[in-house]
Structures are given as C-alpha cells and as structure tokens.
Amino acid sequence: MSIWVYPGSFDPVTNGHFDIISRSTKLCDKLIVAILKNNSKVSTFDFDERIDLLRKVLKDIPNVEIQIFEGLLANFVDEVGASAIIKGLRAVSDYEYELQMALLNKQLSPDVETIFMTANMEYSYLSSSIVKEVARYGGDVSGLVPDCIIEDITKKFSK
Secondary structure, three states, rough: EEEEEEEEOOOOOOOOHHHEEEEEOOOOEEEEEEEEEEOOOOOOOOOHHHHHHHHHHOOOOEEEEEEEEOHHHHHHHHHHHHEEEEEEEOOHHHHHHHHHHEEEEEEEEHOEEEEEOOOHHHOOOOOHHHHHHHEEEEEEEEOOOOOHHHHHHHHHHHH
C-alpha cells in the first residue's frame, strides 16, 4: 500500500491545496494531510478549526487522513510508513525552497521520495496568506477556497 504525506499549515485550506490533494489521491493508496504544529508561527485558525475545515473540504475523498505533527517531517513520514512526500509548486520561488527541503529530507530519510506537483494555472498565485488578507478586509473569498468553508472563513474575520 502506497502512503504519501502532504504537509502544510493549511491556515486555511485553499482551492490550491484541494487541487493538489484531489490529484494526489489518484496516485497513491492513502494520502495523509499533515498539519505542521509550528510553535514559532502564529496561526489565524487553531488546530481544531483547521482540522474541521479540512474535514469539510475532504469529506468525499475516501483515501485521505488528517493528522497533526511536530518536529521533523522526515521523522513523521517514517513514523506513518509513507513512501513519498507530495509538495505543490506555484512558482520558481517555491521550487528553490522546496528543493532544499527535499534534499534535506532525502538525507534524513533516504527511502522517502519527494514528489513535486505543479499547481494548476488558475491557482498559481493563491496562498493561505492571500485568502486571509482578502477576508480580513471583507473581500469575497469565493474561488479562493472551497465553497463549503466560505462561511467559516467569513465568520472568522467578521469578529
């Protein structure tokens, strides 16, 4: 059984994330969407909220599991028995950073491959930061996040 890991903060999950997830699940038996617990980063959505948003978005995809991890990605991947890490690339700048991380992960866990998947062109500009910026100023996040979580995001920023 092939298990892949798709790591990220998902603060919040975007249509770009969903695109990578839905395409990845067609290539592996099980995809673990792994939310990084990074204590040095201030998140807008807490872990429970991010898990809830991901569950809503991924409810119709049977071979996805959501987990939280902290520490080294290579260690987490080894713990769950994954054979690959999937990383979405939007631009050349993403590639430069992700290549360094892939090489480090290969050093730490030689049997695990990193697979780069390019974002669909319509999502190549999209990030969680952009979604938060639009929502913070009362903009319409339709088309940026899955429809099923628009209300959740709008509520979060209307407080």
